Amino acid sequence: MQSRFLPYMLLAPATLFLAVFFVYPFVQIGILAFSSGDGFTMGHIQTMASHWKFGTALWNTVLLTAIIVPIQLALALSMASIVTKLKTGRSTILFVFAIPLGLSDLAAGIIWLAIFEQSGFLNSMLAGLGVIEQPILFLGYQNMWVIFAAVVLAEIWRATAIMMVILVSGMGLIPKEYYEAAEVFGASPWKRFTKVTLPLLRPSLQTALILRTIAAFEVFAVVVALGGTTLPVLMGETYQWQFTMRDRNVAAAYAMVILGISIAATLVFLRLLRVPKEARL
Amino acid sequence: MSTLAPTDEPRAVGDTRRAGRWVFITATVMLMAWVLVPIYLLFVNTLSSPSEVSGFPKTGLPSFDFASVEFFLSFSGVARALWNSVVVAVLTMVLSIGIGAPAGYALSRFDFPGKEVFRMVVVMTRAFPLPLLALPLAVMFIRVGLDDTALGLAFVHTVLALPFAVLITFSLFSGIPIELEEAAWTLGCNRLQAFIKVVMPLILPGLVASAVFAFTISWNEVFAAAVLTIENRTLTAFLVQSLNVSPLHLKFAGGTALVVPALIFIFAVRKYLFAMWGIANR
Numbered sequence: 112m113q114s115r116f117l118p119y120m121l122l123a124p125a126t127l128f129l130a131v132f133f134v135y136p137f138v139q140i141g142i143l144a145f146s147s148g149d150g151f152t153m154g155h156i157q158t159m160a161s162h163w164k165f166g167t168a169l170w171n172t173v174l175l176t177a178i179i180v181p182i183q184l185a186l187a188l189s190m191a192s193i194v195t196k197l198k199t200g201r202s203t204i205l206f207v208f209a210i211p212l213g214l215s216d217l218a219a220g221i222i223w224l225a226i227f228e229q230s231g232f233l234n235s236m237l238a239g240l241g242v243i244e245q246p247i248l249f250l251g252y253q254n255m256w257v258i259f260a261a262v263v264l265a266e267i268w269r270a271t272a273i274m275m276v277i278l279v280s281g282m283g284l285i286p287k288e289y290y291e292a293a294e295v296f297g298a299s300p301w302k303r304f305t306k307v308t309l310p311l312l313r314p315s316l317q318t319a320l321i322l323r324t325i326a327a328f329e330v331f332a333v334v335v336a337l338g339g340t341t342l343p344v345l346m347g348e349t350y351q352w353q354f355t356m357r358d359r360n361v362a363a364a365y366a367m368v369i370l371g372i373s374i375a376a377t378l379v380f381l382r383l384l385r386v387p388k389e390a391r392l
Numbered sequence: 393m394s395t396l397a398p399t400d401e402p403r404a405v406g407d408t409r410r411a412g413r414w415v416f417i418t419a420t421v422m423l424m425a426w427v428l429v430p431i432y433l434l435f436v437n438t439l440s441s442p443s444e445v446s447g448f449p450k451t452g453l454p455s456f457d458f459a460s461v462e463f464f465l466s467f468s469g470v471a472r473a474l475w476n477s478v479v480v481a482v483l484t485m486v487l488s489i490g491i492g493a494p495a496g497y498a499l500s501r502f503d504f505p506g507k508e509v510f511r512m513v514v515v516m517t518r519a520f521p522l523p524l525l526a527l528p529l530a531v532m533f534i535r536v537g538l539d540d541t542a543l544g545l546a547f548v549h550t551v552l553a554l555p556f557a558v559l560i561t562f563s564l565f566s567g568i569p570i571e572l573e574e575a576a577w578t579l580g581c582n583r584l585q586a587f588i589k590v591v592m593p594l595i596l597p598g599l600v601a602s603a604v605f606a607f608t609i610s611w612n613e614v615f616a617a618a619v620l621t622i623e624n625r626t627l628t629a630f631l632v633q634s635l636n637v638s639p640l641h642l643k644f645a646g647g648t649a650l651v652v653p654a655l656i657f658i659f660a661v662r663k664y665l666f667a668m669w670g671i672a673n674r
Contacts, residue, residue: 118501118507122495128554133522133551137528189419208427209665210431214650214654218651221647222431225430230448230449234448235452329615359531363527366521370520370521
């Protein structure tokens, strides 16, 4: 009797919490985005879409993600392969690689600001090398692409660690026998990587890609730290509408867009990297 | 890697090995520098005087002048923001473990209808852009009087941390054989006593690690903090809202204030990082 109800009692707080603070607010976002005083409206969506910054913000966010995530995947795979191969100093190197995992995106933005600002270390280095006479204003609106590149670098720097950690633990699950067999048949290290590691790593790749892509759509503090509002992104616009224009409904409309592309990306990765049931480790 | 590509030329095995090793070491060192140098540069700026921070060109060496740090710490609102950050993070830590650990225990010890559904919901939360929750909750919090409070923000941060807490404690409990608990029951303990006397001591380090992880998640969060706090701003909210008006040395000192605790935390839980993400995979 007691043990039949015990699991439900133990789950009750978490379930209740998620219902109140996760399910309900997401329903609420939908209501805010699609309703006015008198029922359903597309007005907020139209207000959002007709604002001149919307197209740019959407394009910037998607482009940032499309550039950042593939580079991170390659970098994370290299890091994970290095760590898996290491015999000495494994835990130290692993820790160093994992450091950015614990850092705030705001901190990452400020760190890269130290490099890219006008009196920053990049200008100092260029001057030291004699490439430039006067420091360049990298993060101004005249140099939009530099802001863009700085955001890309900062995001790659900060968030590759999370992918790496997921991939390292995924690689740990691959049985050694597969590699031994591949070696017996004369497969080169590269062949072993593409024919054994990558296919068997699919579940971890899926998790890593989904998590990272969604986080990339949420890029906010890094952009604010490096470019203020010069480079519009979806999350930044959401914040602007919530605070500067004080229009919660349009902010919710932006949230719906971010939610929409996040769900779309998740479905794409789930489909693309599907692991058939019989092939699971 | 390119050096590992097969060549037709017969070459001494030792040679290729050595070359491959060299490339391997170079790549490792460069990747470590890629991670560490930017953090070092932030510290250099923090440990320089305000005039050095906006000076040009920079040497890349700290002058160990603490004027920037002192300026930051005595800047109006900073001490309070630091304190608020700690309060919110501690609340998040307590809430996520307090709510998450029982759920993790239930998942690991019982088979019951609805178990898979619950697990799916927990895993699914991570496929949502969670900071956006702050928008509707801002309205709800005004209604119930939680607006601009540490507790209100901690609720949102707990949504971020809870899935981790559930999945991590689930695997921690699964690592402890149920036979240990059963032995305690036969020796006269009830379920609660067995849990406190036998299971607790064994999972305590892991539990602390996941609590620290929850703390870090809250400490680092920017968007929800900026949306939900006005007077009681956390450090991240304070920094992001004053970015366009604050001088450079304030930003860098603030960045360091964010980074240093996070570095310590990650160091403290380094052993558990991989165990955590290993489970979070499934």
